[in-house]
Amino acid sequence: MERPLTEHIKPDGSPLSLKEYEQAGGYEALRKALQGMGPHDIQSVVRDSGLRGRGGAGFNTGMKWSFVPMGNDAPSPKYLVANADEMEPGTFKDRLLMEGNPHQLLEGMILAAYAIQATVSYIFLRHEYTRSEEVLRRALGEAAEQGYIGKKILGSGYDLEMYVHVSAGRYMCGEETGLLNALEGKRATPRAKPPFPQVSGLWGKPTIVQNVETLSNIPHIVRKGAQWFKDLSKSADAGTKLYGASGRVKKPGLWELPIGTTVRELLEEHAGGMRDGYRFRGLLPGGASTDFLIEEHLDTPMDFDSVQKAGSRMGTGTMIVLDDRTCPVGMIHNLEHFFAQESCGWCTPCREGLPWTERLLKAIEDGSGQPEDIAQLEAHCKWLSPGMTFCALAPGAVEPLQSGLKYFREDFMRHITEQRCPWR
């Protein structure tokens, strides 16, 4: 089983140096691209590979690039931004890639930038990822010194500047348009689409924002081809995926596996099953902003379409497992507290609705819940769905709530009828 993204990452977690990366075949893809492939060739191979964005939305990456205006009439400069603002609760996959193999990300960025003919690129990094920052800055220095970044890369006519930008830190910055505003030094509020960033992004110029894991796949696709990438997978979606598990499992962790590996395999084989004395109740498959899956969904393959069919989203592919000794209402309250706090305050439903759900959940958890609170929570789930709010934050935020109300309804009712939390 191939693990292109992580195979070279050292067990002690120390980053691959430029030399080590090159020995493992690093920057060969870049050489190949600059010496014989045009930007459209890169776009084609990436589109043909079927690579879908690993940040959660799962949009075809090559397709996304094809919307960028090309040619001499295109606005300039164009920008490429690596979304390294990994703030989804329970998610820590990009961190591994950045800390363990920073050049893989850089090479992916250079290739992606080349494909859209961007001349300036940014890594928008989560504030708390101080080790990633250190590693990336060092790698950036090495790459620049070696001529992979800067003027006339590898003797070609292609120039690319690259900067590490450390976020001031808000969940909202992970949303691509919020990220762009933050990068411009504005409040991290989202922007309406259209226009899409491919047309009017950073400082109003064509921009591609791409997740770290997505970008890290690019060098391998360019080097080994679209078919190779497709063959990595077990399902309709191509490639491998970094899957993670946290919660009361025996071996919480992160694994690179063929995309389409089932939830059960992840949970039982890789995470080692539940810890002794704990029973499985459900899990959030792709971070905090995805719907719960329960026992009956365990054989779902973890790919974008299958998880959606099961009523949730693959999201970041890093699951949070709920056990029987943890109060589901408490867990959801914890999550809604997070989301309410991280709402940027731009649109009404999210700004006012999430704190309302948070207070209702707190009341229920504290033993002062009222029967009509359930209806109020359900109304919020309905009115905070996509299209009603400005961006995807609130619809994501109510996913654990709406599925929690469905799967753990009895637990909610017990809180209200007993006027206490049965777990306390």
Add this chain to the structure above:
Amino acid sequence: MPSIIVDGKTYQVQAGTNLLQAVLSLEMNLQYFCWHPALGSVGACRQCAVLQFRDEKDTKGRIVMACMTPASEGTRISITAPDAHAFREHVIAWLMVNHPHDCPVCDEGGECHLQDMTLMSGHNYRNYRFSKRTFRNQDLGPFINHEMNRCIECYRCVRYYRDLAGGNDLNVFAAHDHVYFGRHEDGTLENEFSGNLVEVCPTGVFTDKTLRSHYTRKWDLQTAPSICHHCGVGCNTIPGERYNVLRRILNRYNHDVNGYFLCDRGRFGYEFVNSATRIREPFVRSTRGAPALKSIREDALQQAASIVSSRHVIGIGSPRASLEGNYALRKIVGEGNYYSGLPAVENHLVRRIREILQSGPARSASLREVGEADAILVLGEDLTNSAPMCAFAVRQAILNAPRKAAAKLGIAAWNDAAVREVVQDRYGPLYVASVSSTRLDDVATRTYHGPPDDIARLGFAVAHALEADAPAVEGAGERLSSLAEEIAAALRGAEHPLVISGMSLRSSSIVEAAANVTWALSRAGKEPRISFSVPECNTMGAAFITGKDLEEAFDRARDGAAYTVIILENDLFRRADGVAVEEFLGNCENVIVLDCIDHATFAKADVGLPVSSFAEGDGTLINNEGRMQRFFQAMNPDPLIQEAWRWLRDITVHGGADGVSSWECLDDVTGEMNAAIPGFGERAAHVSPPASFRIYGKKGARQPHRYSGRTAMNADKTIHEPPPPPDPDSPLRFSMEGYHDGGDPAIIPMFWAPGWNSQQAINKFQQEVGGPLRGGDPGVRLLEPDGGPTPSFFVSGPGAFRRRNGEWLALPIYHIFGSEELSSHAFALSQRIPLPYVALSVGDAGSLGLGQDEEAAVEVNERVYRLPTKIKKDMPDGTVGIPVGLNGLEGLVTPAWCRVRKEGAR
């Protein structure tokens, strides 16, 4: 025109609009908060949700925000669908989570957009059972009250203040449900257009602090359509009165003039009407300098009449008095004895401006057209301080050029955030030539600072760069020529080039240079527009009701004959050198002054007569564009106060003379005036419907339907309800009975429509949202190009400024607060007036040994003014700046050569 389907019916809508604009223009009701016609859409509040269907087979639909969805051909929506209605109701429920529900004690109550939208949504039951968040409010200065707890976070305030008004001291802080709109610390909002926050805010976060000091609900205000009297732009306003106190000014939408906004001078200057400096009773003095004795009306009239009938009478009119007042004065004293009240330099300038606007081919730009320009040259004006709303329009215009990039990307003009994202901080060409820095410099492509002659030379050089036939500037030099070339290229490359100049520096060369630039542009095949700023509300009126120069009156009074002078609404000490005015008044045997406020000239009057302020009388003005506009009285004052033309009529009639005795009402005066004054004529009659105008047999009502206390407010005097005071002058009544929908756009006393109690009711009075008023925007343009050949260029460009040894050229510096006479008496506004000072360049301050704030002696015509220095790095060497109109600077008229020394030095 695309057609859209709303709830099963097909409608034609304007192309390029969004659904919210479209349905509001169709006069449907749909709730909104964050959208504002002047601000565009950002989709933040989610209030304007409608259900959109893919096609006729789609019955489920999906919720979209009307403000963010284009009204394109075939768009199919439902406003009334249960889901759309339920969602909108829920949005209100969310907004009400933290709203304090303090309507009974909130200044916005009764004209609150949030109240209106809440009612419209149907939300009436509170389900939220937790505590509300609270904020600390800020002291934002004398104009604006801050009450953040009421905030519904629509973001309009910061978008207005920063994006439109160009302010930077109002911002949004914090996040999630703790978003806070205010300043970084307590303090006066610095922007000159801060007052619009009162109308932009959909609820009571930003309210009018001056109104608060004499608070009245909107429904209890008697209002009338009016014209701002505090500069030459002529913004349309709505003054509101109760118990004979003028309570506040609101914007009155005029698509061609001020649109949705006013400047702070215009909004807060009204308090002079209530001030202690008001003249409310006639008075007489036994001898000059004796104390003024209050007089009963008949006695004062008798005395005035006897003076007038027995002596040589001359009349001095005023650029801040109505056309009717000036006309009446000219009529009773005779044309040969009438002086316009302007010193020669201004009197000639305003006529020169009229000639230029009338000869064309450059058209006099309305304020709306200023906002449509895509390349602007400002010659010699500090617009923010001399014609504030013109500066505001310029600030909008400079985005026109960069906005084209957004249009090219297919981004609709209403998609505000997206357009601004593409525009970033790019501005179209704006060149500002002024004496020293202006508040538009931050957005100017390039600025030029110099004395008036050098500014004029720049203008002449631009004209020459555009058209070789235009006279060249001798000894222009590399710096001036290359700047002129750059400006010429920018104007030539524009679709709607605009030149703005004016009278501020009292330089005919500058005005002529501006004309040359437009003529050169015309010959180069462009269709330029031109705008001249004039200092006062009826300065342009002096170009029509012509009179002699003030200096000629001064000269005449020296001839030994015994003269009586009637001075109409004019403080001569603001017009001419103080020594000359003193001498003139001394030479006149009798001085009769008519005015609404007390001033230095009034102090010399033998007979003083109280004239109505703009709020107490009707009249007509001509603004800088050449637009004739009517203002109507909002309050019914003490019977001792009346319009100037009535006083002048009464004096004449008392003296037994004839000719004006037939003047019963305003229409009698205007009818005669329109026939007598060249340039008025028949079209001037369209400025307003006559007093006989009726709709369904009714006059318009100045009081809202819900006006309270009609039977009680006079009960302390009489229990009988008096009939409403008569109003022979206008088609409006001082009553709640009458027609309430305006009927004619010139006589809309308030914007109100069922369900729309706030100013947002304006939507219901427009042809389409943000467009002209139904029936056309009020005002009559008197100055259209006559279609003749392009005039030949002015040739007499000045030489370069030469500084003098030991003398400085004193130049006027204008202040939005303080330079205008009437508003300076307004209580809140007076707190914003700077103290007098003299501005010096760094070099001159150094050579005079003067430091910042040290006292300088400025000597003009043998008068010495002791003033603290203000060192301005962009003040041209050899000049000093003197603030216009500030207390203590009366009689110091600029430009003038002066001597400056350090106080104490010899």
